[in-house]
Amino acid sequence: MTASIPAQAQRPGLDATPAAQTRIWDLPTRVFHWVLAVAVIAQIATGFGGAMEWHFRIGYVLLALLLFRIAWGFVGGRWSRFSSFLYSPRSLRDYLRGRAPPDHLVGHSPLGALSVFALLLLLVVQVATGLVADDEIAASGPLAQFVPGAIVSAATYWHAMIGKWIVIGLASLHVLAVLFYVGVRRQRLVRPMITGDKRLPEGGTAPSRDDAASRLLAMAVFAACAAFATWIASLRP
Template sequence: MSVSFEPTTRRAALGAELARPTRVWDLPTRLFHWASAVSVIGLLVTGFSGIMEWHFRLGYTVLALLLFRLLWGVVGGRWSRFTSFLYSPRWVLAHLRGRAHPDHLVGHSPLGALSVFAVLGMLVLQVCTGLVSDDEVSASGPLTRFVSNATVSLASHWHSVFGKWGVVALVSLHVLAVLFYTLVKRQRLVGPMISGDKLLAGLRVAESRDTTSTRFTALMLFLLCAAFAAWIASLRA
């Protein structure tokens, strides 16, 4: 008596055929993601250690990265644009109930989008307050002389007390969420942020444009953002 595995093999082949790599994260977005991760970790380490010169340098780096991401969120690849992961409360609730739209799982999911906006918002607030902070010992931001003493005091208190722990909390939650989706839900999140591609089975969606011209555009935008950050840094001298 022979046993045929043809149906099983055929189904496996069909699944492999349907699961096609789709470019979701363009190279500029991937570089921003990993450069931001390294820079923010460096900011936290230098901030807690009191290594202020490097803290400022990394702060200007994060400023340039954030400015770039805000611009790239408008003109970047399909799934990097903010419009691709701006979800209404109805879609967030649907996601929590396990009834998310398939397209909403391609880029940032509704919960992932909330995490991204929270982290970006906190980093923007932390960088802005850092620019007008003064520890009254050895470090002061480059823009302190342009604002009132009351503003400097408020910004310094937020930056050194609440803001840094807010960044720690949000980054920790972000990492825990990635681990949860990877280990529990078996969804690959880290791999696509390295390669740029996701394997999408039975789902055809528009890919993010990731060509030489878009990468050159991203480079020019980042150089402009870096030049602006360097100009801000020069005001501290």
């Protein structure tokens, strides 16, 4: 979740500053965002629909995507790096009180960052438990054979009975929050995640790097992550 700069957070005289399109979200981050959304929806659908082979396949895609996003959080564009949206509790408090500085509202806002980290962490846990889950009928994760039975049982229970509902709840809350910001607060959140750009005061915001070299790096990183996920998949009995 992202947020543009609300009027009350702008500095005096900011409206008179010439605005320019500034690259905030690099292409790899945008592709990750939308592919992840589709994959999560597909994973929920296949889980409830009992299409377990597809559930596993999409799970490996999610594994590769999450590994990529973790790596890209350190080497990606300026506003895709974790360092750009690691906020202190005080920053979150100031944001909720409408006193956040403008640079905290360019990429992920403090509240949006909390949502992003929560979703990423939960998805990592959900994928990890799926890799060691075993329903003792037809579905067994590729790593279940390597861990103690007690861990397999706990992971299976979490994955099938608890984690999936928390994922659905957080994802739904995320969508509702975006709709609120777009419909009520009139902040453009969706378009920048499609085009990558935001209209911001000229020269006031450092753009994200999004050139051919960075995109090639992203492809190499994702290829490594996909190769690892493929190897994990090959361990399934």
